[in-house]
Amino acid sequence: MLSPTAAYSIGIEPCVNDGKQALNRRETTARQQTNSLEAVPMRIVQSKEQASQKPLRLWPGVVIVVVQWAARFGAPILNPDFTAYGVLAGVGGGMALVVWWLFFSRAAWGERLGVLALMIAAMAATWPFLDASISTGAMGFLFPILAIPGLSLAFVLWAAASRRMSVGLQRTTLAAAIVLPCGVWTLIRTGGFTGSFDNDLAWRWTATPEQRLLAQGDEFFDSAPHKAVDSVRGEAKPPASVPATPVTPQVTSDDPVAAPAGKPFNAAAGSPLDFARGEAAAAALDWPGFRGRDRDGVVRGVRINTDWSASPPIELWRRPIGPGWSSFAVHGDFLYTQEQRGDDEVVAAYRVSTGEPVWKHRDRARFWESNGGAGPRATPTFSGGRLYAFGATGILNALDAADGRVVWSRNVGADSHTKVPDWGFASSPLVVGDLVIVAAAGKLVAYEAATGDLRWLGPDGGAGYSSPHLLAIHGVPQILLLDAHGATSVAPGDGARLWELAVTSSATSMPIIQPALTPDGDVLVGDGQASGIYRIAVSQGTGGWAVAERWKSTALKPFFNDFVVHKGHAFGFDGSILACIDLADGTRKWKGGRYGNGQLILLADQDLLLVVSEEGELALVAAASDKFTELARIPAIEGKTWNHPVLTGDILLVRNGEEMAAFRLSLAGR
Known part of the structure; x- marks a missing residue:
């Protein structure tokens, strides 16, 4: 064996060292390669994590909210008729925002599902604490309609502002962005909304106009003690109707529709309409009830000065009144109307000359629903010294018009087995001969005017808020009622069906307006859905009555705003804008003037429309077919006016x- 020295001397030791170094280099290279291979999966994992943490795709959410708010709030400002589409856009925008967040936002799936769950939980938790006007409004959909646009905006603002926040701060601000837009509605109430869905919003703790009125005290002479009567919405079992002691009605020569008591209606003896047109009777009766003598909104024998800049209407008096959508009946110096005063449904008499209260009759009953608020919907009817008033909960009273004394009283809902409709009983009583006829939703009910005894029940037409309408078609008196299916005509004497016409099969049909008769005997009816008007031909032959549709027009779409017929044309509201159509074919002649969902009457001798806007303005418009012409316009009363x-x-x-007010108009030629 060589010694180390010898080995080194012949060069063996350097070779060994070189081998060791080479071996070390190979081991190092192998370790580096191994480490490199092990690093590949790590880089793949990191790449996936980075991909999953891409920035939030925010722009679709921003676009959705901008379009949502422009459609919901901007479009109705430009055109009130777009309000329904705006409301749908507000809710639809919220649904689109949910789709964006769940499928296109790039947020982690836990965040996507968590946000949706929090939104649903926040709205559900808020609902029990809402004011009833919000929770039940718009058939129960008012809260989502009001809350979703604000919730959508707050959420998108949070998504934009929270991208650089810490996780804890993100979650805290997210909860605030969802809970606050929902919770704020617990502090708010609504007094209802207009036909253009403008809500009368107020802080929940502020007094309503009715509460402010009640705080002023009671100025009335009370005509009768309280009576225990079934109240709101027919949820409790109605009491049986108990007529008062029969009282013979006072029949006077100035009563246009009353017949001698105890005698049945006799069509052969002449139509009550013919009797009603006597000038002496009209002068004495003044305004017997809903929409005038013939329920057509037409005033005859009056011409007024249309230059209101020179001769404006003179305010005679103004006074607060309880809620309700009743109009007036007028006889002499007495006006009669219905209103709500706390828990009492009131029929009241005031003086036309001064507005001073004369008497009131009250029933312990209250109807309320969020859209229209509290109070009676129908207008009293004056006939033969009596006042017939139908309340929103179904109470029909016959009162002495002089002092409000009860002659008899019935519960129409109980008599007809009809539940109080969603918007309350709204029929104004119709006196025909010795009968008083009302509509229990879509079913006519007739009582003896003298005693209140039930005479007959008409066919059940389903839902409806229209009033019975007396027409003489080809000389034959008949009672026409618009109902959920279309129109039904019955004989006044016994309620037997004469003819009917189905114009809609929609479950949402809810007719409110009155029919109208054309000069040649055809009938104009609405479809109950504010989507058009029909002209129908009615004829009588040997085989009975025949009905045929002449045309349907979408150029005039009245909802709860009645129209008038004049010189071959119909004038009324197409949505919130006044319009005129030709009765020959239903084509539109003009459309103009924004009055909201107001009402109108026709001064036939003057070719003039007197319009009351939904905001309480008075306007004069020419009842001419060539063009829309507004002659005058002034403010009259404050608040939603239907x-x-x-x-x-x-x-x-x-x-x-x-409130209510009286104005004296300057007559033409004076």
Whole structure:
């Protein structure tokens, strides 16, 4: 064996060292390669994590909210008729935002599902604490309609502002962005909304106009003690109707529709309409009830000065009144209307000349629903010294018009086995001969005017808020009622069906307006859905009555705003804008003037429309077919005004759910 020294001397030791170094280098290279291979999966995992943490795709959410708010709030400002589409856009925008967040936002799936769950939980938790006007409004959909646009905006603002926040701060601000837009509605109430869905919003703790009125005290002479009567919405079992002691009605020569008591209606003896047109009777009766003598909104024998800049209407008096959508009946110096005063449904008499209260009759009953608020919907009817008033909960009273004394009283809901409709009983009583006829939703009910005894029940037409309408078609008197299916005509004497016409099969049909008769005997009816108007031909032959549709027009779409017929044309509201159509074919002649969902009457001798806007303005519009011409416009009363105006002589009466006023109009030629 060589010694180390010898080995080194011949060069063996350097070779060994070189081998060791080479071996070390190979081991190092192998370790580096191994480490490199092990690092590949790590880089793949890191790449996936980075991909999952891509920035939030925010722009679709921003676009959705901008479009949502422009459609919901901007479009109705430009055109109130777009309000329904705006409301749908507000809710639809919220649904689109949910789709964006769940499928296109790039947020982690836990965040996506968590946000949706929090939104649902926040709205559900808020609902029990809402004011009833919010929780039940718009058939129960008002809260989502009001809350979703604000919730959508707050959420998108949070998504934009929270991208650089810490996780804890993100979650805290997210909860605030969802809970606060929902919770704020617990502090708010609504007094209802207009036909354009403008809500009368107020802080929940502020007094309503009715509460402010009640705080002023009671100025009335009370005509009768309280009676225990079934109240709101027919949820409790109605009491049986108990007529009062029969009282023979006072039949006077100035009563246009009353017949001698105890005698049945006799069509052969002449139509009550013919009797009603006597000038002496009209002068004495003034304005017997809903929409005037013939329920057509037409005033005859009056011409007024249309230059209101020179001769404006003179305010005679103004006073607060309880809520309700009743109009007026007028006889002499008495006007009669219905209103709500706390828990009492009130029929009241005031003086036309001064507005001073005369008497009131009250029933312990209260109807309320969020859309229209509290109070009666129908207008009293004056006939033969009696006042017939139908309340929103179904109470039909016959009262002495002089002092409010009860003659008899019935519960129409109980008599007809009809539940109180969603918007309350709204039919104004119709006196035909010795009968008083009302509509229990879509079913006519007739009582003896003298005693209140039930005479007959008509066919059940389902839902409806229209009033019975007396027409003489080809000389034959008949009672026409618009109901959920279309129109039904019955004989006044026994309620037997004469003819019917189905114009809609929609479950949402809810007719409110009155029919109208054309000069040649055809009938105009709405479809109950504010989507058009029909002209129908009615004829009588050997085989009975025949009905045929002449045309349907979408150029005039009245909802709860009645129209008038004049010189071959119909004038009324197409949505919130006044319009005129040709009765020959239903084509539109003009459309103009924004009055909201107001009401109107026709001064036939003057070719003039007197319009009360939904905001309480008075306007004069020419009843001409060539073009829309507004002649004058002034403010009259404050607040949402759906009530029909009354013009008797030179006295104009207007009211809404908060106040009423009387104006003297300057007559033409004076």
